[in-house]
Amino acid sequence: MSVAPPTISAVDAMKELSAAATVGRTPAAAIELTPAQRRTLEGLIGNGVRPVFAPELAQRLRDRIEEAVRTAELERPLWVGKSLLNDLGRCPGLFDAVRSGEREPFAFSSRFASGRLVHKAIELEVAGREDRDPHALASAAAERLNEDEAFSAYWSGLDELRQDETLMEAAKTIELFRSTMPPLRRLRRELSPSTEWNVRVELLGGALVLSGTMDLVIGAPAAAEPGRATRLAIDLKTGKAWPEHAEDMRFYALLLTLRFGVPPYRVATLYLDSGEWQAEDVDRPMLDRAADRVVEAVRAASAADRGHPTPLRPGPYCTWCPRAATCPSSAAPTAAMA
Numbered sequence: 001m002s003v004a005p006p007t008i009s010a011v012d013a014m015k016e017l018s019a020a021a022t023v024g025r026t027p028a029a030a031i032e033l034t035p036a037q038r039r040t041l042e043g044l045i046g047n048g049v050r051p052v053f054a055p056e057l058a059q060r061l062r063d064r065i066e067e068a069v070r071t072a073e074l075e076r077p078l079w080v081g082k083s084l085l086n087d088l089g090r091c092p093g094l095f096d097a098v099r100s101g102e103r104e105p106f107a108f109s110s111r112f113a114s115g116r117l118v119h120k121a122i123e124l125e126v127a128g129r130e131d132r133d134p135h136a137l138a139s140a141a142a143e144r145l146n147e148d149e150a151f152s153a154y155w156s157g158l159d160e161l162r163q164d165e166t167l168m169e170a171a172k173t174i175e176l177f178r179s180t181m182p183p184l185r186r187l188r189r190e191l192s193p194s195t196e197w198n199v200r201v202e203l204l205g206g207a208l209v210l211s212g213t214m215d216l217v218i219g220a221p222a223a224a225e226p227g228r229a230t231r232l233a234i235d236l237k238t239g240k241a242w243p244e245h246a247e248d249m250r251f252y253a254l255l256l257t258l259r260f261g262v263p264p265y266r267v268a269t270l271y272l273d274s275g276e277w278q279a280e281d282v283d284r285p286m287l288d289r290a291a292d293r294v295v296e297a298v299r300a301a302s303a304a305d306r307g308h309p310t311p312l313r314p315g316p317y318c319t320w321c322p323r324a325a326t327c328p329s330s331a332a333p334t335a336a337m338a
């Protein structure tokens with residue numbers, strides 16, 4: 001099969017790629033796909049016709065949010081990310097505590113360090129110019145992260161055995177990633193993969209900031225068809241599925257729409273332990289729902305700023321709520337019970 005010409009649409013490129021995968025080769029080179037990789041290529045990335053969205057969609061969503069909260073009074077800019085929205089869904093008191101900065105100052109935990117190591121290794125896996133084995137990738141990622149003062153201080157505080165364990169954990173996750181996804185580095189031209197997308201959108205003249213970081217985005221804009229959705233946003237997880245993950249991805253769909261004017265065609269959480277995914281095609285009701293969650297957050301923040309009593313909804317999350325010790329409704333075990 002010949003190499004796809006530069007003018008080919010993203011959809012056609014995907015079809016060509018999928019067809020080539022069926023016979024174990026790609027337009028660019030012979031690349032064998034395992035059954036698991038082919039399943040992801042065909043089932044998650046997909047090769048169907050991508051939807052076309054109206055050019056005014058992004059502005060309509062922006063208006064929907066801004067008009068709904070125009071009378072809201074915020075004492076300071078409100079930064080909204082997926083976690084804060086989930087906190088509001090759990091308990092408005094938790095939401096208010098977190099957005100008011102009552103959380104313990106950030107500490108560089110081993111879990112956080114391992115996560116960063118894996119993300120950096122996957123970045124090198126996708127962006128690197130040569131094949132490396134998973135352990136070499138994890139080591140290269142640790143070396144790169146050592147340029148970061150906080151990571152370096154954490155890493156150098158580990159004994160060699162702990163460093164080796166952490167590298168091995170990261171190598172295992174990279175192997176899971178490789179076994180699940182088609183080889184993205186070798187398919188860069190066809191799939192345009194990129195990692196760690198930091199996206200920020202300012203609304204209400206900067207009084208409201210929406211932000212998020214997507215683990216992996218596949219697909220590039222279709223130059224000939226600006227309204228066609230060509231991107232797939234993926235969050236990578238090693239744990240089990242939670243309902244919040246779907247809401248997180250809907251929020252990312254909103255972010256990408258507001259930022260680029262065109263939604264992704266699909267958003268998904270990919271669970272590397274199982275190779276399963278929770279995916280949703282993007283449509284207007286999904287984006288409206290995501291926008292309405294943002295509106296709820298602005299209203300909740302504004303009500304708290306104006307001194308209205310914050311509703312309390314206790315639950316298991318009280319355990320990590322900054323107000324657990326003082327809240328009258330807290331369900332967190334008391335020190336004596338603990």
Ligand code: SF4
Pocket residue numbers: 091092093094312313314315317318321322323324327328329330331332
């Ligand atoms: S302790 Fe529980 S009920 Fe109280 S604010 Fe925190 S999450 Fe809400």
